[in-house]
Amino acid sequence: MQESSFRRGSIAGLPAGSGSALPAIILVGLFFIVPVVALLLRSVTDPEPGLQNYAALFGSDTYVRVFLNTFLVASVVTAVTILVAFPVAWMLAIMPPAMGSIVFGIIILSMWTNLLTRTYAWMVLLQRTGVINRALMGLGIIHEPLPLINNLAGVTIGMVYIMLPFMILPLVGTLRAIDPMTLRAAALCGASPFDAFRRVLLPLSLPGIAAGGLMVFVMSLGYFVTPALLGGTSNMMLAEMIAQTVQSLLNWGLGSAAAFVLLVVTMALYAIQLRLVGARRAGGGL
Amino acid sequence: MxxxxxxxxxxxxxxxxxxxxxxxxxxxxxxxxxxxxFGSSRWLAFPPPGWTLKWYQQLLADPTWIDAALTSAKIAAMAAISAVIIGLFASFSLVRGEFRGRQLLRGLLLTPMVLPVVVFAIAVYAFFLRIGLAGTTIGFVIAHTILALPFAIIPITAALEGFDKSIEDAAIVCGASPLQAKLRITLPSIRIGIFSAAIFAFLASWDEVVVAIFMASPTLQTLPVKIWGSLRADLSPVVAAASSLLVGLTLCLMIVTALLRRKLSR
Structure with missing residues (x-):
């Protein structure tokens, strides 16, 4: 009798239970896999067969700078996000629920608010005559407005803002799964709070930090909207360059080649991340 | 300690x-x-010299904003419905199927969430240019359904994994047809997952900018495309008014979600 209901529903000739996935497979196959593969083929066939697009990509200082800048921005954003997210996740994991739920509510509100809305707010807040510069000057901390937009600072602030929830929420789970007894034991054995943090709490939360950090890094690598609006022309990122190459320059071959580079890097990092999360899950089941 | x-x-x-x-x-x-x-300064001075509702009046008097909002709502609703239905079927297969490559299939169906959107955007744009779907509502819905699918599959498979299949089998033993058992026992039991899937899938399309920028035509614009255009041109306070309405909508959605979850989980 078991699985009878399912077998009957599956289509003859297909492996048991795979039939109901067919619509999804067709949709993703036809409108996702086919276009992406066609795009990648285009990188070696447009305008003529050969690797000239990749040669142009890696041979030009401009494009190499875009690659380096993309990695730089993603690294800075990831590092800042981890540093800011960890203490917050730590508190959320142990705070009284009444207080914690307010913070959770704020995190969800910011996460669900339209992406362009949030970026627009930062554009206004960070501009030369914006609130932040005025407040800092009013307090006498600075005398000249700081350049906070169309540069690395602007992109970092805007991106960290967007990535924080993606780091905080999984980290809370990791930290909650740590047995407080381990830290009590460390204290009983004479460890100072700093030692307990460095040698117990931090190593135990490292899998969560690594998995979350890798996710933030991967998302940052391919981000388009925020760098395009808050970044400057001198530190363009890969996603914006791809869009521009295709949309404004109509150079599909070069754009496809750059897209392929982005795809390979992203997917490789994603595979590592899956390993990490998988390993953590296996460990959590013990 | x-x-x-x-x-x-x-x-x-x-x-x-x-x-x-x-x-x-x-x-x-x-x-x-x-x-x-609500500030009266055209140049977004803050704190504003005075308070006004004129940006909201300008917003609501401009048919292009209203059109864009309606287009967005229509596309997001269609994409969310398609993603939830297709995702529901796929989830049964991913959770209960017994075939090799099930994990691979799961990975495949979740890939659109991981691949940088800009890669998918130019790929699907090139493809749609060739088959004549670029700048059409149906093209928009297809592309957004693909992006929304992972957001539907994740909560539904999670709910389905938490559901004890023997209850469904019991209904069949008691004389229900497999379809009846699914419709009357299984689906109601995983309704919270389906509901979350609908919300996430809707938001995935409603907020989507990158694919939309490529897909949009002068006659077919979603709200994010309209906002994007205004942000690139100038920082008009009308955008602030539109954004505030979106924040209000988000708050409503959060409250409705919280209330419904409480009601459904009873």
Whole structure:
């Protein structure tokens, strides 16, 4: 009798239970896999067969700078996000629920608010005559407005803002799964709070930090909207360059080649991340 | 003692203070944009010299904004419905199927969430140019359904994994047809998952900018495309008014979600 209901529903000739996935497979196959593969083929066939697009990509200082800048921005954003997210996740994991739920509510509100809305707010807040510069000057901390937009600072602030929830929420789970007894034991054995943090709490939360950090890094690598609006022309990122190459320059071959580079890097990092999360899950089941 | 809230001592003051500061940082742009939308300064001076509703009047008097909002709602609703239905069927296969490559299939169906959107955007744009779907509503819906599918599959498979299949089997033993058992036992049991899937899938399309920028035509614009255009041209306060309405919508959605979840989980 078991699985009878399912077998009957599956289509003859297909492996048991795979039939109901067919619509999804067709949709993703036809409108996702086919276009992406066609795009990648285009990188070696447009305008003529050969690797000239990749040669142009890696041979030009401009494009190499875009690659380096993309990695730089993603690294800075990831590092800042981890540093800011960890203490917050730590508190959320142990705070009284009444207080914690307010913070959770704020995190969800910011996460669900339209992406362009949030970026627009930062554009206004960070501009030369914006609130932040005025407040800092009013307090006498600075005398000249700081350049906070169309540069690395602007992109970092805007991106960290967007990535924080993606780091905080999984980290809370990791930290909650740590047995407080381990830290009590460390204290009983004479460890100072700093030692307990460095040698117990931090190593135990490292899998969560690594998995979350890798996710933030991967998302940052391919981000388009925020760098395009808050970044400057001198530190363009890969996603914006791809869009521009295709949309404004109509150079599909070069754009496809750059897209392929982005795809390979992203997917490789994603595979590592899956390993990490998988390993953590296996460990959590013990 | 580091995981005992009551025994953190001075460290607790520092950490709670830091958490409050980060919460304020997360709240700042949302509150700021709402205040800004009522400010009278065309140049977005803050604090504003006076308060006004004129940006909202301009917004509501402009048919292109209304059209864009309606287009967005229509496309997001269609994409969410398709993604939830297709995702529901796929989830049964992913959770209960017995075939090799099931994990691979799951990975495949979740890939659109991981691949940088810009890669998918230019790929599907090139493809749609060739088959004549670029700039059409149906093309928009297909592309957004693919992007929304992972957001539907994740909560539904999670709900389905938590559902004891023997209850469904029991219904069949008692004389229900397999379809009846699914419709009347299984689906109601995983309704919270389906409901979350619908919300996430809707938001995935409603907020989507990158594919939309490529897909849009002069006659077919979603709200994010309209906002994007205004942001590139100037920082008009009308955008602040539109953004504030979106914040209001988000708040409503959060409240409805919380209420429905409470009701459904009873």
């Amino acid at each position: 580091l995981l005992d809230y009551d025994r953190l001592g001075w460290l607790r003051v520092a950490l709670v203070g830091f958490t409050a500061a980060v919460a304020a940082f997360l709240l700042l742009p949302v509150v700021f944009i709402v205040l800004l939308s």
